[in-house]
Each structure stands twice: as C-alpha cells, then as structure tokens.
Amino acid sequence: MNYKFHNLLGAPYRGGNVLVVNNTLLISPIGNRVSLTDLLKSQTQTLSSQSSSNLRLIASSPDALFLLTIDQNNRATLINLIRRVELHRITFKATVRAAKFSPDGKFIAVGVGKLVQLWRCPGFRKEFFPFELVRTFSDCNDEVSSLDWSPDSRYLLVGSRDLAVRLLCVEKRKGVSRPFLFLGHRDVIVGAFFGVDKKSNNVSCVYTLSRDGAIFSWGFSVPGRQTSDVEMEGGSDPESPGTPGRGGEEEGEGKVKSSKRKAEALDVENGSLDEDGTVLLHTLKWELLKKDYFTQASARVSACDYHRGLDMVVVGFSNGVFGLYQMPDFVCIHLLSISREKITTAVFNGLGNWLTFGCAKLGQLLVWEWKSESYILKQQGHYFDVNAIAYSQDSQLLATGADDNKVKVWTISSGFCFVTFSEHTNAVTALLFTAKNNSLLSASLDGTVRAWDLYRYRNFRTFTTPTSKQFVSLATDQSGEVICAGTLDSFEIYVWSMKTGRLLDVLSGHEGPVHGLTFSPINAVLGSSSWDKTVRLWNVFDGKGVVESFPHTHDVLTVVYRPDGKQLACSTLDGQIHFWDPIEGLLMYTIEGRRDIAGGRLMTDRRSAANSTSGKCFTTLCYSADGSYILAGGNSKFICMYDVADQVLLRRFQITHNLSLDGVLDFLNSKNMTEAGPLDLIDDDNSDTEEGVDKQTQKKLAYDLPGSMPNHGRPVIRTKCLRIAPTGRSFSAATTEGVLVYSMDDSFIFDPTDLDIDVTPEAVESALNEDQPKRALILSLRLNEDLLIKKCITSVKPEDVPAVASAVPFRYLQRLVEALADLLENCPHLEFMLRWCKELCQYHGALIQQNSRNMLPALKSLQKSITRLHQDLAETCSSNVYLLRYLLTTSDKK
Template structure:
C-alpha cells in the first residue's frame, strides 16, 4: 500500500476573496481560494490548484506579462514569489502592511505595491537566479492622505513610465517611475466618494476615474495659449506627465441605493466594466459613455472583476456566495459558471467508477463534481435543511441523500432529477444513510426517534423500522459482500448488526467505551471499524462479534489550538476524536479524519494499527485551530485575542456595518469584548477512491483531493549521459522506432514522445507495440488516450489502442487495481470518439436527406413546368 499521497486539487471552492485575473494569452483564469490559487483552463475546461500555500488568506495576486512569475500576497502583507508554470516557491517576502493592489509594469521589470497611504515600487526578482535578497526597493511614493486602493501603469507606448493611483481620500494621483525635472505628482480631485479605479486610454489622451458613488470623470489635456505649440509638437502618449489635465466630462451611473465595488478597463477597445453592490455588472464604452450591456448575475455584491486581453470574456467573483463567472458579452453566454457550497460541506461520496464525487452541505445543496476537470456539473436543491449523509448505488447512476428536513431522496444522474422521496410515518431528522449492494434497499438513521428506517427503492414504500438504540443513530453501513447485514452506530455507545431480511430481530449489541461517531466495513465484509468520542478506533470480527484490535488515536488526531482556548492543544478534548472512517480498496489501511487539521492513515493488517502517515489539510493561519501555540502579543489588556474582536463597525460598506445581532446587543469597536466567528480547520468526511489511487476530504476550505503522483515515469537506472533529446531524434531518423520510443518515455518529455509517436509508420505500429517493455505500457496507453482526444489522426490512434490492449491486455488485467486510472482514461477517450463520430454521422445523414428531398422537390417542379408547357 503506497502512502505518498500528495495534494492534487480543490474542487468545492472556486473563489473566496481578493482579485481574479487572466493570463496573458487570455485562456486561463486565476482565482484565490483561501491561501491557495486555483487555475481554470477555460479552453480545455479543466481546473487545478497550485501546490503552494500562503500563511493566510490571499488578498491580492499579480502575474508577470510573460506569464512566468506569480506574486500572491496574504492579508498581513506576506508575499510568495512563485514560478507559475512549475508551481514552485522562489522567494518569501514581507511587505510589512496589508496590500490592497499589486501590479507588474508592462515590461515586467517593476512591481508596484500599495503600502498604506504610500506606494512602493520594487524591482522584479529574476526567477532564473537564486538570490539572497531578491526584492530591491526602487522608490516609495507619498502624497495620499488615506489608504491607496488601486494602481495602474501607463500605456506601453509611453516613453516615460508612470502610473496612476486611487485612494479613499477621494483623489487619484499620477506619479512617474523615475524623477522627472520639473514634474510634481498630479492630483485628480473632484469626486465626492472614494475613487475605486483610474485608467489610461490606449493612446494616452484620456484618463478615466471611477468613484464608489457611481461617478465617472473623463480627464484630458487642458490646453492654454502659452503651451499650445508645445502640445502640438509632442505626442500625447509620450508626454503624459507634461500634460496639464482637466475634467472634460462627468458621467453618472444613476443606480439608486447601489455602490460601485470593483472596476476594470480594456484600453484597446475602450470598454469599462463595473461591478455593483447589487450583483449587477455593466459594460460601457468610453469616452462616449455608451451603455453596451447590463446584467444581474449574482444575489450579492460583485467583489472582483477582470477582462481578458482580447476583451471578449469578462470574469466576476462574488465573495459571499463563493461564485466565479466568466461571461462572453458579445454572444451573451456563460463560458464558466461555478459556485461552491454557501455553508460548510458535511459529507461526500465517490462514484463507483471514481470519476465523480458528490458533496452535501449545510446549505441543503447536493453537488456532483468531476474529478477529471474539478468542475461541478449538476446541483440539486430539493432539500430544505442541511444534508448529513450521501451515498451512491453500486451501479453509480443513482445518488441517495439524507437530510435534517426529514426526507431521504434518490437522484437520477442520467436525467438529473429527483425521482424518489422517502419519508417516515412520523417526522424525523435523518443524520446517516446506507444503501445495500444491490441498490434495492435504502436505510437512514434518525437523530430524534433513535430508529433505523428502511425503504424499497423501486416502490418507495417503508419496509421496516429497526428499533433498539437509546440515542441518536450517528452512522450506518451495509456489508459490502451482500450478506444482508446492516451495522448501525449510536451515541448510546453501542453498535448493532442487523440481519435485515431475517425473521429474527434479536440483535446482540457490541458495546464500546464512548459514543460511536463513525463505522466502516472492510471491503471483504469480515471486519468492522468504529471510531468513538474518546479518540479510539475499535475493530470487531463480524462473524464472532469479538473485538480484534484497538487504535488509540487521541495523540495522532490532536493538534491545533483555537484562539479562545484556555487549554493547550495537547490537552484539548475537542480535537481528539475521528468523525469519519474509510477503508482502502484492499482493506489494508484505514483513513480517519475529525475535528482537527490532521487526517491519519493507519495500517491495520494483521491487527497492527500502525500510523503510516499524517496529512495536514491546511496551513492557513486565517483558520482557527491551525496553530499549535498561541501568540501572546495578540492578547490585549482585557485578556482577549485581538483576532476575535468584532471590527465590523470600521468597515467601509454600509451593508458590512449593519448589525445583524439580536436587538439590544452591543457590537463593533465600541465593546472590545464582542467576539467574531472564525472558521475552524476541520475534516467533516473522508473517502477513498474505489481504485485506492486517491482520497478526498470534505474540509473547511472545500473538497480537498489527494492522489498518488503517477504521471512521471522516470527511471534513473536506465539513464545514461548519452541519453539526450537530440540522441533520441537521431535514433528516430535511423528508423529504430522501438528504441526511440523507449528512450523518449525514459526522458518523459511530452514533445519528444509526441514527435517519436507520430513518426512511427502505420505498418510498424503492431510490431512496436508488441515489443514494448511492460514497464512503459501504462504510460504508452495513457499518452495514446490523451492524443486520441486532441489529435485529428483518428485511425492512427485507434490502431495503437487496439494493438496495445490486444498485446498486453493480460498484463493490464492482472494489475487492474494499479492501472485502473489508465484504463478509465482509455475508455473515456474511446467513448468521446464514439460520441463525436455518431453525432457527425447523424448530421451528415440529416444533411444528405435534406439534399435528397430538395432534389426531389426540384425535379417535381421541373416536371410540372414541362408538363404545363406541353399542354400549352
């Protein structure tokens, strides 16, 4: 059993806070998710999350013009300089103050950063050279009287580099990068509210400023008789600092009770995009201020907006809803529309094929996510209360969910509808669910009646009520072997194993030392594991009903001290229990997670119970419970942690200052004892993939997926100093195709592999595939599947797939568990090709039928015309 699982992706969250931005080619969108950055490929419809983490939630990100260097800055001003293409941290740096905006210059040589009421410009570190002190301060710019909120650089065509800044002091200021003789920073005043954004036009003739109250000012050259000749002889674009700017036009959005939250500008097309606090965005053409488009896309305010380099796509992020949208304004269609759970994610389940994951949350939503691309492709909103448990039927096309609204629902994943709803005779809240291996019986445990209800999936009728527990039923599990055994765990410190189709209802309970939180059957059905409130994992032999092993996991799972804890992390009882258990596919290991930042993997073969590895789900200090020790510097004179003081009264937006507490309760900075809620780092549910190659955790930060890194085929024992890309190409030119292909896979460079692969003659494919060493067969089949999805050489790829499976099918079958992802990739590629060819044939058939019909009609008309002529 391999244990080198590594963080792979975050699926359940698409946007939290900060700014979103497009890559220079416009095909990819970057979005901050907690203290990580997610990357959405809009062309190939895939998403991934960079493996680097900031100390706290990210407040601002910036990407260099060449797309090589990414800077992410957290809430405290601590920055990471990341090689974007490889996802590797190059440098750490502390800007000492919270950063509102960070921007690269057009040539990528400088980085401008807000620093309170000042602006700092730093020289961009060289990402190819390791330096001791890579960040070198160029200059600090002063002049604003309040915090600077945004920075924009002058156009590329400007010979004198300058930038314009906006601030809460209701002004914008123009600075030059280097000192200029006779130049003083110019101030753009006249707004009656904080200036949100200021932008240069493409030719440098205009400057546009936008304020929170909905005013847009257009600034242009204020010509005077004395300097008219000077202005006429110089280009506007090259003399932005020398221009004497004045207000040319004043425009207003005139939307009552609405504030401007975020803006962006596309200079080449003169498009201004504005996001409002009402969830509406607008598109205006400047300087004429013509409204092109207005649309309501969210129920909450739009937090961030970005426009692609070509000006075709608009991206929006809504912080409160966790929404991320990409809108093509010309065709008025969505390119991307994703939203995570509004509240915490409670439970998850893997589909039997391992390609999809379903999640249920406190918001009553049931979402189904694709593991391949990380996107949610269907959301069910039928439940009206938190969803506490979900599970798939064995064939994978039916999904069951149990909720506190008193219903158990069955969803059809082919037609995407709720086709069955199960209820109890008297109202009851359901907290657990299980489906038998045949998929014909569904069971749910109740929290208030302490009973287990069983229904028929086909008829929807209640089959039986299992009574005997004396406390809420917290967990259920059917035996996976089809032995008609149902295990139920309860807070009454017992586990009962029911023979659901037997005549006798006499059940001898298995007694434990504490409340049962979770149970799981081993895949062979011979062993049952149970986690209890005292932090132990107890194992029972199902046949004899005797205890076979105990793991004391209190020390393993404990970790992380909350900001208001009086006791140390080692003595805290709130984090010392596993709330979720999952066996691996081979039954050799158990994965356990709970109300802490750790997920533990235990080896349970032969009753050992050895801790194999501990995974820390997050290092985000913005979450409660990620620190082992509290910082005494954050405790004020009243003995209260300053992170817990409610500072909403200092917020700038009216809706953020509104008191949502009970009448008569004090709030804000007036009462320093008022607490605020911080999310805790915890794991609600863990599940293994059916193949065992990955596992997922429903956590505070979203749906975390950890997988084995099986994409690299690197064998240093087979490498020699002579093995280079040029050597591979030379061997290929000599016609030694098998040797060239093997060497290309040893190098593991995709361009080289593709070049060798496509140069192999069609007549030699069968010979090369048969003689390919077994160690490279999975890599060859995976590469062929990927090539089949993207390449127009359909017959060529199909011959490769057929030959590899025919020649090495026995090898792949004997190791089906290890190579299941490769086989599924090949199956998916073949299915997509089949669907494409089928659609193409249908379209061609319809077109030919249409042409035949038109020909018949035409000949009929010609015959009628000729007959009429003969009659005349």
Template sequence: MNYRFQNLLGAPYRGGNVVITKNNLLISPVGNRVSITDLVKFQTLTLPVQSSSDICRLAASPDGVFLLIVDGNRRCLLVNLHRQVVLHRISFKNAVKAVAFSPCGSRIAVAAGKLLQIWRAPGFKKEFFPFELIRTFADFDDKVTALKWSPDSKYILAGSKDLTARLFSVNKTGVVKTKPFLFLGHRDTVVGVFLGVDKMTNTVCRAYTVTRDCYMFSWELSGGDGKFDEMGGENSEPDSPGTPEREVETESGNGVSVKNKKRKGLDGNLEENGGKWRLLRKDGFGQAPAKLTACDYHGGLDMLVVGFSNGVFRLYQLPDFICIQVMSISRQKITTALFNEAGNWLTLGCAKLGQLLVWEWRSSTYVFKQQGHFFDANCVAYSADSQFLATGADDNKVKVWTVSSGFCFVTFSEHTNAVTALHFMATNQCLLSASLDGTVRAWDLVRYRNFRTFTSPSSKQFASLAADQSGEVICAGTLDSFEIFVWSMKTGRLLDVLSGHEGPVHGLMFSPTNAILASSSWDRTVRLWDVFEGKGAVETFPHTHDVLTLVYRPDGRQLACSTLDGQIHFWDPIDGLLMYTIEGRRDIASGRLMTDRRSAANSTSGKFFTTLCYSADGSYILAAGNSKFICMYDVADQVLLRRFQVTHNLSLDGVLDILNSKNMTRDGPLDLIDDDNSDTEEGVDKQTRANLGSGLPGSIGNAGRPSIRTKCLRIAPTGRSFTAATTEGVLVYSIDESIIFDPSDLDVEVTPEAVDAALSEDQPNKALILSLRLNEDALIKKCIFAVTPMDIPAVASSIPYKYLQRLIQAFANLLESCPHLEFILRWSQELCKAQGNSIKQNSKKLLPALKSLEQAIVRRHLDLADTCSSNEYKLQYLCSTSATK
C-alpha cells in the same frame, strides 16, 4: 503513501481580485490557495503553493510567467506559474489594497496603506534581496485603493479613500521636479482609476475615476502634446485649491536651468506643456442606494464595466457613457470585475456566494460559470468509475463534479435542510442523498432530476445512508429517533424500521460481500443487521465510548470503527472478535484554539476521529476529525505511516500549536476583539466567514476565525486519489507520478541494459517482464510499443500474475495521453482474454487497476462520442463523396 495535493473543489472563489493572463488562464484566490482555470481547455488546477493566510490581492506579469500573491498578513510571494514554485518572498509594512505589474513587466506598483511604492520586479536570477524599492510616494491622506499604469510604464494613476486621485511619474531619472497631478471633486472613496489612450497618437488623453457612490468622473488633457514631463516630489504635499502662480525650475537637455510657469486653478486643474487637465463630465450610474464595489476598463474597446453591491453589473461605452448591457448575477455584491485581453469576456465574482463566472457580452452567453457551497461540505462520494465526485453541504445543495476537469456540471437544490450523506449507485446513473429535512432523494444523473423521494411516517432527521450491492434496498439512520429506515428502491415503499440503538446513528454501511448491514451509534455499540432474512440485530459489538463512525474493508472481512476516546477498533464481522486497536489521540491532536484556556497538549477536545476510509486494497486506512491532520495507518502493523496537514492558513483557528503571547490583551486574544467599524469593501465579511467555519447557518463564530476540521474522507475506487471535505474546501490528493525508482522485483540481472538487450534479440515478452520488474514507466511504454499487433496475444499470455496490476495500470496511464488508441485497446482486450481466469480469481486485488482502466476507456469514449456527434454531418458528407468517387 505517495499522495500529494492535486486540486481544490467546492469553492472557486472566496474574495479578492482575479486575473486573466494573455493565454486565457483565469487565476482566482480560494482561501490561502490559488486556483487556475484554463478557459480554452476547460480544466482547473490549484497551485501547490500556500500563503500564510487568506489571499487578498493577485497580480500577473504581462507575459504570464510570474504571479504576485499578497495575503492578509501583508506577506507577498512571487510564483513561477509554469513551474508552480515560489521564487521570492517579501513582507510589506502596511495592508496592501492594490498591486499591479507595469506593462513593460520591470516594475511593480504596490498600494501599501497610505503609501504608493514602486518596486523593481524580480526575475529568475538568484539574489540576496530580489525586491528593490525604487520610489515611495507619500502624498495621500488615507489608504490607496486603486492603481493604473500608463501604457508606456512611465506614469501611474492612483485613487484613495481621501477622495482624491493623483497622477505620478515613476521614471527615477526624471529631471522636472513638480508635484503630481491632483484630481478633486469626489464625494466618496475612489474605487477605480483608468487612463484612456488616443488610438491615433498612442498617447494618454483621458482619465477616468470611479467612486463608491456610483459616479464616474471623466478628465481630459487638452491643448498639449499629450506627453507629461517628469514629476517628482516624493515627500511633497499637494497645494490647496487657489494656489497662486508659481515658478518651477526645470533642466533642459543641455543642462541649462529654465523657469516654467504653472497655474493651478480652483478646480485642481494643472497646466503642463501648454495642456491642461480639466473635468470633462460627471456621470451617475443610477444604482443608488447601492454602492459601486468593482470596476474595470478596457482601453482598446474604450469600455467600462461596473459592479454594485446589489448584484447588478453594467457595461458602458466611453467616452460617450452609453449603457450597453445591464444584468444581475445575484442579490449579493459583486466583489471583482475584469475584462480579458481581447475584451470580449467579462469575469465577475461574488465572494459571499463563492460565485465566479465569465460572460461573453456580445452574444450574452456564459463561457464559464461556477459556484461553490455557501457552507462547508459535509459529505463526499465517488462514482464507481472514479470520474465523478458528489458533495453535499449545509447550504442544502448537492453538487456533482467532474474529477478530471474540476468543474461542477449539475447542482440539485431540492433539499430544504443540510445534506448529511451521499451514496453513488453502482451504475453511475443514480445518486442518493440524505438530509436533515427528513427525506432521502434519488437523483437521475442522465436527466438531472429527482426521480424518487423516500420519507418516513413522521418527520425525522437522517444522518447516515447506505445501499446494498444490488441497489434494491436503501437504508438511512436518524439523529432524533435512533432508528434505521429501510425502503425499496423500485417502489419507494418503506419496508422496515430497525430499532435497537439508544443514540444517534451516525455510521451505516452494507458489507461488500453479503447483505449484512452495520450501524454505529453514540450508544457505544456497533450492530450488525440481516436486512433480508430476519429482524433484530444479528450481533452487537460493545465499546467503552461513543462510536462515531464505521467502515467495511473492501473484501468485507474486517470492520473498523472510531470511538470518542480517540481509538480505532478493528473487528472480525464473521467471528465477532476484536482483532486489534489503534491509539490515535496523539496523532490527531490539533493546534490550540483562540478560545482555549489550556495548551494544545493538555486539551482533550477534538482528539478523536470522525471519519474513516479504507484504501482500495484494504492495506491501509485513512482517518481524520476536528484537526488539521489526516492520518494514514497501516492496518496489518497498526502503525502511523504518514500525516497529511490539510492547510497552513493562519486565518483558520487550530492551525498553530502555540499561540503568540504578544497578541494577548487584558480583554482577551487580540484576534477576538472586533474593533473594525469600517464597511467590508470586498471579500467575505467576518460574520459570514465565521458561519462558514462553524458549519451551522446563522451560528456566531469567534470573530471570523473558523476552526479547521475534516468532515468526510473518501478514497476513489481506482485507489489513485482520495478526497477530504474540510473547512478549506474539498481537497483532492492523488498519487504522485514523479517517483523516480520503485522496483517491484529487483535482481542483479534486472537492468535497463538487459531490457534493451532483450529487445534487440527480438524477445519482447522477456523485455516487458524485465521492465515491469524495474517498474520504470518509460521502459514499460517502450516495451509495450515494441510488440507487434500479431504478437500481442502470445506476449499477453506469458505475463505472470504478480505483474498484471502494474501492466493494467500502465495501459490506463497510456490511454490518458497516448494517441495510439486502437493499439492500447487491442492490448487490453487480449490481456483480458489471456489472463481471464487470473483476473477473475483475484478480482479484489486487481480492482483498483481495473477501475483505472475502465475510467480511462470511458473518458476516451466520451471524447470520441462528442467529437463524432459534432461532426456527424461532415462525416456523412465525406463518406458519400468518397463513395461517388
């Protein structure tokens, strides 16, 4: 039961901006969650923090400790990245288009609507109101769209949709009260603003403004000392062009009032300290009629990257505006572009395709390239050793992910319609997929190719898939003809067609112990078929409602199926008897949809399970459907053990149980009224987001609010994790290792002191058994390493059977992090020799632990193999050198 959320796969990016910290951590928003990718170790994780809706803005502190998250509901979270916890919260009054930490890390600039606000950055100290508003600039006539701090954190350049950019002073102890510098002449929204620094004097000498109509304006500060006086006027309006000469009172260092003369010309240039901002040049990017959608500037290299709505990005050397590279990553618009701190990597994102990549522009190579499913994942499947996870979706693609790193390493796109079912073969080298295009394909995971395709005599739509234990027979159920097709894996020839169902066959599975095939259909029956011996159904289990799915218990002695009335029926497949039933309508009940005319309690829609999955030992079962909950039931007692809430994202429909009546208008719910006529500047537009939630390409959703649902559940063969294919992506839950005290056989004499006493008396076998009874990881590890290599066989033979599973799991955990590889492998080998009969007799119960050990050994083997292959010639040289000496 001790599962917790671990990672989110299938969607590395869905809109908003991305951030790269100084230690090469790529932080990207995925719905209402945040994904962090280590570009050095090539691992990804998802923060357990959830925002109230889809995240639109991210900002990281210069030291990489704090992360600021702003969502579509204008709610802001300050997160400690190291501890992965929320420190402070605040809500802004207007939609936030840009947010940035100052280079000193003490202040935060927020573009909230037409206002530019400067806040004091909170720290680790507990405060009643940690966010303190320092200044508010209300000079803009439209939304602020871009921000950039000066290196000394005293000035900030901001661009707006009112076709202007302004340079503000943010030092609240300023003495000069003037209006901000105003940059005019733009003909479209200012997308990016940047400040260039003179490397000799380390002062700001240039400014760049990039507009949506594919133009860049270069501004130069000439004739002065490169420093600005303080500029005030929080509520002042900028003068119109042609303002005559005026006098501004300033205060000198000795407190004497002095009058300075300023002149503002027709072009908006403002003289200051003898210097003057002037328009140096105006350059076009030559991508019309495309729009410029993303840009970033690296001050150290003086380089600019720009991305366009047609998927093209360009790299320029400034200030000479020399184009270095022109590349295209897709045909969809680029929604984010970013340099890393060193400037050698470019991060580019395309929200509509869920694509995120890191490009090394000097060598023209990819450092990181990931793309999620365009639509929700329909099905998932674990490999036999739990190292790989396959996903299939309505975008006709099959992706295979490495569970430990969270990366997709291969994508198969030969299907021409939605992928509905997946199955890993026992060897881990073959993956099967069924699709609505009428084919079942076999994929080679060594050579990454489709080596066999199974088809029917006439075009069918396959909705379910199964393979026997030997891998010789492949079966697939159809939606339209209600038949089950049987093929030979070796020859690809159609062997048989099983007829008898009168509805779509949505559930199909072979028994783990024999060659009996079980199928479930909307005709309210579950049928058992003997594929090898005879034709026709061996036995039929009738139900009162449509049967949606079925699953075998790992030992093959129980069969569970869910029906349309919200019940889970458990059958004895050997005797053909109904064992018991679980009523799950109240447990699976979801929130209220925007289009519902009834409350969530009175609604009958969606109160049933569409996917089931047994645990590795068969003691509990997971069930989910068109709901925000995943239910875990105890099979023996038929009781609900726990409910996992998939998401708290209010951008999805069905999350709230009670809708807010103030959002109801005479035309219907306020969220369903689309009165936004402006262009979608970044992220996934409303129509696309609706299609993502509906699961049907081209379908029209309810104003961009997809409904939360879980389409597939799978538990890893190791039993340490399970995966759910949901509207939010592929969620991975794993066993929480932070549990403090969970003894298996506690007694008065079983204490940590007794373990230490046994070790001091040179009784390692007694100490190990006591530590296993206490079930403390630290004590078990201490006792394992206290055994000498010579005593391992004797200690291994003295371990009782009931502690074998815990000891094997301890070896699997040690292999993941312990450097003493040979010692742990020696332990595993001797334990298998000494306890071989016990392991063979109870292989079903020990299977999850054995799978975990196998997974750890294979992973270490692959790591060593890669290391050795990369250093093969160096090892040969060292060996030859030592031999000559």
C-alpha cells in the same frame, strides 16, 4: 502512498481580485490558494503553494510568467506560473490593497498603507534578497485603493481613500516636486485609468471612478499654447487644474474628443514630448471635462475595470448589477443583474470580449461574453461547509452535499460542477452513488432521502417517513435495491425499496443518534454505529433484527467495512480506532490515534495544543481499495493514514496552513490576549472594510459532536468526510477549506521491482533493437520505469501481442495494467491498447480473479479509462450515424 495535493473543489472563488492572462487563463484566489482555469479547455487546477492567510490581492506580469499574491497578513509570494513553484517571499509593513506590474515588466507598484512603493521585479537570478525597493511616494493622506500604469511605464495613477487621485512620475525629474491632484470626488476612489489614443498610443485622457457611482473624465491642455476653437467646443473657459468643472454633458463630450486630438498636437519645443517622442504628462495642464453618474439608487460601485483598446468601462455594484459603458460618450451597452449580493471583482480579458465577475459572499465566478450575451463559465461553490462527499464507481464524478441544502456533482478531471440539485430544504448530511452509476442518493435533515437521475438531472424518487425525521447517515446494498438511513432524533434505521419507494422496515434498538451505516460487500448484513457506545449488525433481508452487537466504552462516531467484507472498523470519542472481525465477533486490534490527530489550538482554548484532549477524535474513516491501509480524519488539521496490519501511522497530511482559520496554530501569541478575550475574536463594527473575504460565521448544527467547542465567529479547521476513489489513485476530503483532492505523485520515483546487475535501460534498448519484445518488456517491468514500460508496449507488433501478453509473469501484471490504463488516456492507438487488455484478461483471467483484492485498484483504473473512451466514442458515433442518415435522405430526394 505518494499522494500529493491536486485540486480544490466546492469553492471556485472566495474573495479578492481575479485576473485573465493570455486572454483565456483565469487566475482566481480560493482562500489561501490560487486556482488556474483554462477557459478554452474547461479545466481548472489549484496550485499547491499556500499563503499564511486568505489572499487579498493578486497581480500578474505582462508576459504571464510571474504571479504576485498578497494575503491578509500583507505577506507576498512571487510564483513562477510556468513551473508552478514559489520563487520569493516578502512581508510588507502595512495593509496592501493595490499592486500592479508595470507594462514593461521591470517594476511592481504596491500601495502599502498611505505609501506607494516601487519594487524592481525579481527575475530568475539567484540573490539573497531579490526584492529591491527603487522609490517610495508618500503623497497620499489615506490608504491607497487603486493603481494604474501609463503604457510607457513612466507614470502612475494612484487612487486613495482620501477622495483624490494623484499623477506620479516614476522617474526623478527636475521641476516635479508634487504630483498633480485630480479632485472633486465625494467618496472613496475605486478606480483610476489612463485613456490612450489608438493612433499614437499616447495618453489622451484620464478616467476616475468613486464608490458613490461617479465617473469623471479628465483632459489636458499644453502650457504656453492658446486654446483652439476646436478645443473649446463648449464655449466655456478651461477649468483650473485640480478643480471640478460644471459643464453640461454635450459640452463635456466635445471636450473629451478634443482632448484626444490634442495628443497629436504635442511637440518637443513646448516641453510636452520627451526626446524619444513620449508624452510628458507632468508638464500638461489637466482639466475636468465631464461628469457622469451611474443610476443605481443606493447601490455603490464595488468593482471596476477599463479596457484601453475598446475604450470601455465595466462596473460592478453592491446590489449584484454590472454595467458596461462605452467611453467617452458614456453609452450604456449592458446593464444586467447577475447576482443578489455584492460584486467583488470585475475584469476584462486581453481582447475585451469576455468579462469576468466574482461574488465573494456566494462563491460565484462568472465569465460573460458581452457580444453574444452568453456565459463562458458559470460556477458557484457551496455557501457553507461541505458535510458529505461520494465517488462514482468509475471515479470520474464526485458528489458533494453541504449545509446550504444543495447537492453538487463535479467532474474530477476538469474540476467543474456540471449540475446542482437544490430540492432539499435543510442541510445535506450523507451521499451515495448507486452500483449502476446512473443515480445518486442523498440524505438530509429535512426528513427525506432523495434519488437523483444523473442522465435527466431530476429527482425521480423521494423516500419519506410517516413522521418527520432528521437523517444523518445513508447506506445501500450491492444491488442498489435496498436503501437504509439512520436518524438523529428517533435513533432508528429506516429501510426502503428503491423500485417502489415503499417503506419496508424500521430497525429499532439504538439509544442514540445513528451516525454510521455501512453494508457488507459480501452479504446482506448492515453495520450501524451510534452514540449509545455500540456497533450493531443487522440482517435486513431475513428480518431477524440485530445479529451481533459490539460494545465500546465511548460514543461510536462512524463505522466502515473493509472492501472484502472480512473486517469492520469504527472510531470512538476517545480517539481510538477499533477493528472487529464481523464473522467471529471478536476485537482484532485497536489503534490509539489521539496523539496522532492532536495539533492546533483554538482561540478559546486555555490549554496548549499538546495538553488539550477535548474533541481529539476521528469522525470519518475510509479503507483503501485493497484494504491495506485506512484514512482517518476529524476535528483537527491532520488526516492520518494507518497501516491496518501493523497498526502504525504511515503518513499525516496537514489540510492547510491558513491562519485565517481557527485551530491551525499550535502556539498562540499571548500579546493578542486582552481582558475582553482574544484580539482576533473582537469584531470592530466601525471598520469600513471593502472587497475581500467576508467573515462568515460557521453554522452551529444540531448534529455536532458532543463536547465540541462553539465557534465564536471564526471557522474551525476540521475534516467532515473522507473518501478514496475506487481506483485507489486519489482520495478526497471535505474540510473547512473546501473539498481537497489528493492524487498519486506523478514525479519520478525510482522503485525497481526485481533489480539485477543486467537490468539496465541500455539492456532494454538493446532488446528492442534486436527485435526481442518479450525480453524488453520484462526487463522494463523489472526496472519499473514508466517511460520504458510504455515504450516497450507500443513497440510490440499487433500480431505479437498474444505471445508477449502470455509471457508476462503474474507478479508484474499489476504494473502492466497500470501502464495500459495510463496509455488508454493519452495514446491514439485505441484498438491496439484494447487488444492488449483483451489478451491479458483472457490469458491471466483466473489468476486475476484469485488475487482480485490486490489487483482491484489497477483494474478500477483500467475500467475508468475504458469507460471514458467508450463515452467519447459513443457520442462521436451517434453524431456520425445521424449525419449519414441525413445525407442518405437528402440524396434520395435529389
């Protein structure tokens, strides 16, 4: 039962800024979590650490060792990216919209409301309060909106919502009382950046961008020095500090270029250089050299970034268009539309060849290579809640269907979506993979059940009814030849033929929506659950109609068969799980789960979470691969795992700690209650919120449960669907946060199978040294230590594999199969491992068949590993065959 959080699918991006560290590692916030995407290996992983609310801002240290995350409650977390662990936490006292590490990694600049705070970056030293406040700047008249460090970490450019940019000196120096002001913008500052001379690596200019689409270029002159003719190419007098200029474009371009030449003319005598040769920016006389504007009509600048090495600016607009401009000449290189909604983040990678864009409203995350004009990454999540999920038979694929009418198929190992089907015209309510694993079935409220080909990625079959119905449940028999779907409005079950697509039968009898359908794994009996308080069994092939009916006292929400077909489980509206014997028609036992799933109080609740009983029920159930335990989830922040035989709660998984969702807190703060209702539910229409997570109201669907509370504008935490992988090594939950994937904990857990005083790691090593592979393997299996088992397997000689495999006792066989499945994923000795599998199956085949229920998870894992290797080798062999044919044809011509 050692499941832990592994990944989050269905929502690659939800708001906030993204980062690209080490040129190829993409860091993006997803709700209150952080996702890491390797752009070279095409793999994504979500960190298990959570913030108290949705993340607004993330910042990374220059060496990519530390990650600072700041949420909407202004609570910051410092994370070690290498170890994936939290180091420190701190809470700021005002809204934080900008934060950045210094280039030398010693300080963190944080814009806390109107203040700019400098914090010393905590390291690995153990301290009571590791965050040390070094200095505070209180020069801004409104909230800080952007920050940028100079290359030498001595100066800060601070953009504010008061339409000004300030140049701050980090070190306390004599004669520096007030910061230099860059004025002239007519809207909120979106970005301010230092331009650097490539030869001397000194600051040569400053670029400031405002939300109305203006970019100003600023240069400097040395106090006390006459302006040369080269510096005055435009012929006009130098502008006074802090005032905008009125020169033309040609004049401005000349000034920017001459300003870069000035960086080499600075000297120590005039006080423009420090003793170590660095430029003292606060002693320079800055002037506005050039004004440029982005021609995007009414669209505003919503995101921007600057790359110092390439001297380029990338800008994202509120209409979904992005532009790439070469500075200082302001030459437009690219101007493309990549979305229909506002771009909320735009950033360069370290080399400057990749551009990363994010759209919070649509959940889009794009990585664009601007030189070759191609996508490196293109992902988009579901816009609304995920209703249904399904595992493929080999546990490699996961399909999701949501309220946005789309069906997506994800690769679990990489965490990426590789195909999206959008033919449905209403919410997708149920999904199912066929037995042969080459097609996917989906049911929708649009009145159709569609079959998707996973080889050609097309809809090859559509099942309809004479009159339009709304389908909310789906089931298929073991052969995949019969498709059944339950309706919401007419309370009927429709049966189709997979081959012909013809409607075979209509099963009537239910008096409420049919929300649960499941076929027995051992015969052709179909189980259905309905809101009419009954579970019915149907004989689909013989056409006898209802075989058995199990009455309940409350509405039945879902039904599921145990994998061996000898037990049926269903959940009711009163929070109970009933277990039936489908053969004898008897109630075996009942689990009272209302108190287990209880927890979390909605903003509109008038009772505490402990006393509230409304909606506390399980809406989805799922048996484990061996049927020994069952997972249950519903309108709560908990997923419960029960032991079926003893009817006891084994474990509770809390889906999230995100306070941005309703129903997470057990106790509400009475200070937030006003005469108009809860303070969090009152929308401030006058607030001018910028980038971040947009408030999305949850759709109130027609098939919501009776008695469920209205949403009132805040997403409510709930679990809509649960599925366990056929291998038993992981399970997935479709929740308000997205699709959460939990897998077995790979950390070291000492769990010996048959321990004795003589069973030690030293005894295993001694047996290996004495060339006794049988004894060494059995000792390692009794000790149940993973590394020793794998070492003993690989140390067996190929000719000794049959003898050793036949000597393994059956009680250790499951552990040995699990080790072989793991080795097949990573071991390069493919033929050797396949020989092991063959010998085990040949010698222990009869015993494996007799105990298939207990061995099923391990065998599924082995099948998954072999199938994956077969697919990889098939592609390689096919390409080799084509290459050899080509070489033969060319040699014959010569």
